[in-house]
Amino acid sequence: MAPAELSPDTLRLDAERTVEEISERIREVVYKDLRRRGAVIGLSGGVDSSLVAHLCAHAFGPERVLGVLMPEGESAPDTLDLSQVAAEAAGVETVVEDITHLLEAAGCYERRDAAIRTVMPEYAEGWKAKIVLPSLLGNARYSLFTVVAESPEGERREARLTATAYREVVAATNFKQRVRKMLEYHHADRLDYAVVGTPNRLEYDQGFFVKNGDGSADVKPIAHLYKTQVYQLSEHMGVPAVIRERPPTTDTYALEQSQEEFYFSVPFDKLDLCLYALNEGLPVEAAAAATGLDTEVVERVFEDIERKRRAAEYLLAPPILLTNA
Amino acid sequence: MPSADAIEEEVRQFLRDNFPLSADGVTLDREDSLIEVGVIDSTGVLELIGFIEERYEVEIADEEVLPENLDSIANITRFVGAKVGGGSNGAG
Numbered sequence: 036m037a038p039a040e041l042s043p044d045t046l047r048l049d050a051e052r053t054v055e056e057i058s059e060r061i062r063e064v065v066y067k068d069l070r071r072r073g074a075v076i077g078l079s080g081g082v083d084s085s086l087v088a089h090l091c092a093h094a095f096g097p098e099r100v101l102g103v104l105m106p107e108g109e110s111a112p113d114t115l116d117l118s119q120v121a122a123e124a125a126g127v128e129t130v131v132e133d134i135t136h137l138l139e140a141a142g143c144y145e146r147r148d149a150a151i152r153t154v155m156p157e158y159a160e161g162w163k164a165k166i167v168l169p170s171l172l173g174n175a176r177y178s179l180f181t182v183v184a185e186s187p188e189g190e191r192r193e194a195r196l197t198a199t200a201y202r203e204v205v206a207a208t209n210f211k212q213r214v215r216k217m218l219e220y221h222h223a224d225r226l227d228y229a230v231v232g233t234p235n236r237l238e239y240d241q242g243f244f245v246k247n248g249d250g251s252a253d254v255k256p257i258a259h260l261y262k263t264q265v266y267q268l269s270e271h272m273g274v275p276a277v278i279r280e281r282p283p284t285t286d287t288y289a290l291e292q293s294q295e296e297f298y299f300s301v302p303f304d305k306l307d308l309c310l311y312a313l314n315e316g317l318p319v320e321a322a323a324a325a326t327g328l329d330t331e332v333v334e335r336v337f338e339d340i341e342r343k344r345r346a347a348e349y350l351l352a353p354p355i356l357l358t359n360a
Numbered sequence: 361m362p363s364a365d366a367i368e369e370e371v372r373q374f375l376r377d378n379f380p381l382s383a384d385g386v387t388l389d390r391e392d393s394l395i396e397v398g399v400i401d402s403t404g405v406l407e408l409i410g411f412i413e414e415r416y417e418v419e420i421a422d423e424e425v426l427p428e429n430l431d432s433i434a435n436i437t438r439f440v441g442a443k444v445g446g447g448s449n450g451a452g
Contacts, residue, residue, distance in 0.1 A: 168402070177405050177425045195422060198407035338396075345398055 041317055041325040046263050046307060050271035053264075058094035061231070061256045065095070069253055071229040073099030075222045077215050077249070078129070079286060080117030082269050082279055083257065084233040088125040089272040090256055091231055097126035103222055105215045108135040108144075109163075109289040117278055124275050130222065134214050143210040150203030151182055154194040161187040165288035166196070166204060185290055208287050212248025229253040235265045237306060241340065242347025250350055261307040301328070301336055309336045361444055362416075368437045374411050375399060375433075390434040395427070405430065412436070418443040 065071050074091040078084045091100045102122040106115045115131070122129045138144065151158045158164065164184040180196045182204070196204070216230075223230045232252025234244055239258040244250035257265060262283075269279050283303065284291065301309075305326040312322035312333075319337065323330045362370070368390075375388070379399050386397065394400045400408060408430060409420050418440075429439040 177427070177430070178402060179422065179425060180402065180406065196406060197410050198403050199410075201403060201406060342395065342398075342401060346401055 041308065041312060041321045043263065043304065043308065043325065045325075046261050046311065048264050048267055050268055053268060054090065054093065054272065057090055057256050061090065061094045061254060064254045065229045065231075069229050071223070071227055071253070073101070073226060073228040074231045075101050075103060075219050075226070075228045076127075076231050076233065077219050078102040078104050078118040078121055079233075080111075080114045080121065080278065081281070081283065081286075082265055082274060083235050083238075084118075085121035085125070085274045085278050086265055086269045086272065087231055087233045087257060088121055088127055089269070089274055092125040092127050093272070098128075099228075100125070100127040101222055101226060101228065102127050102129040103215075103219055104129055104131045105134050105218060106131070107133065107138055107211060111284065111286050111291065113281075114286055117281065120275050121278055124273060132218050134211070134218070137214050138210055141210045141214070143207050147204050147207035150200045150207065151184065153200045153203075154196055155182060155184055155192060157186075157192070158182075158184050163289035165290040166201070183290060209245045209248055211287055212245035212250075216248050216251050223253075231256060232258070234258050236261050237303060237310065239351075240310065240347070241343040242350045244350065246350045261311065262303040263307045301332075306336065309333060310340060313337055313340055364437055364441050367440050368433060370415065371433055371436050371440075374408075374415075378407060378411075379404060388433060390437075391432050393427070393431050394433075395431055408436070412440055412443075416440055416444050 061074075065074065073095055076084060076088050076091060078088060088100065088102055102118070102125075104115060104118045104122075119129065148158065148160075151164055162184050164182055167181050167183055168178045180201045182194050182196055182200075184192050184194075186192075219230045222228070230252050232249070232255040234249070234255055235257050236259055238244055239255065257268075260268070266279060305328060308325045309322045309328075312318075312325070319330050319333045322328070322333045322337075326333065328336070372388070375394075386399070388394075388397070388399070394404075394408075405425065409425065412418065413420055420443075424439075428435055430436055
């Protein structure tokens with residue numbers, strides 16, 4: 036393919052072949068390398084975990100797959116239902132673990148709310164909040180992490196976070212992903228299964244996960260797939276439309292928060308093409324033509340991808356042994 | 361009011377104290393982009409804003425959080441000088 040021919044079709048897969056390749060490889064890894072007898076998957080109601088459930092059911096047989104549903108007090112109302120829909124479509128057994136009390140015991144909500152109050156003193160019980168990172172599109176300013184909160188009466192407030200408050204909020208909310216992973220490993224130990232992770236390529240490459248939280252797993256079967264490819268395979272494998280048509284969400288904050296608002300700043304289909312162009316050494320102009328974005332915006336997206344990669348190095352690093360010390 | 365030289369030295373000290381790459385033998389030229397050389401990231405920008413607001417007792421509006429004000433030691437020195445001098449508030 037000539038570089039200038041980049042288009043959304045560039046990322047189209049031979050779906051059937053890809054499913055068989057992933058299935059074969061994941062069987063090898065789990066049975067031979069890890070010597071475990073099945074798969075545990077944390078189901079979020081999103082397209083990534085739903086696809087992984089389908090792939091594992093295909094690879095191991097649905098009777099060797101357990102979906103763990105882990106809602107908490109601030110989960111979106113449809114999270115649990117959609118997770119069940121995904122599990123039923125894949126034919127896998129599920130267990131529901133409400134993690135609210137574990138999060139309360141860890142001080143997740145209390146620590147986070149105290150941090151928010153340092154920049155927004157009026158934030159009180161009953162308010163909902165989320166963290167946003169304003170869009171890069173058409174904007175030469177730095178993106179600044181901002182807390183957006185809504186009072187019980189529906190009044191919205193915004194405040195720029197300080198570095199300390201931002202870190203406190205993230206550190207507190209990371210309990211959610213870490214508690215979930217703890218429970219996935221509990222079930223994996225109980226059943227002699229492997230924990231199968233659900234990050235896609237964008238999330239894995241760009242560090243959109245919590246270290247030792249959703250970033251932890253024994254095997255990550257879709258971490259090489261672009262998000263658009265995840266959608267293509269999901270449709271091919273019969274992941275229900277209600278899941279495929281739901282906008283990607285973090286489901287981490289009480290106020291509904293899209294992944295774009297928090298982390299990626301441009302829609303994932305455009306980001307996929309920019310990431311591909313950068314990986315393949317294609318010029319900015321090719322990505323601009325394929326995405327419809329201005330070249331200056333693509334340049335900023337490229338820079339942002341490189342910056343996030345640098346930040347992701349810490350998240351992806353395994354424990355480092357000082358063998359030569 | 362601190363001189364431009366004093367501001368520059370304080371900014372360099374702040375970067376050395378807070379950002380490992382800056383302390384780790386990387387010599388920054390006045391015009392080097394702090395983002396591009398990887399000294400600061402999006403949380404680092406918040407940290408830099410906090411340092412300037414606290415140390416120089418000024419408020420930085422969101423509209424002023426621009427690379428031309430904050431992305432190099434030269435830009436920061438000029439921006440802070442303008443803020444504390446009560447003159448132009450820099451770009452934005």
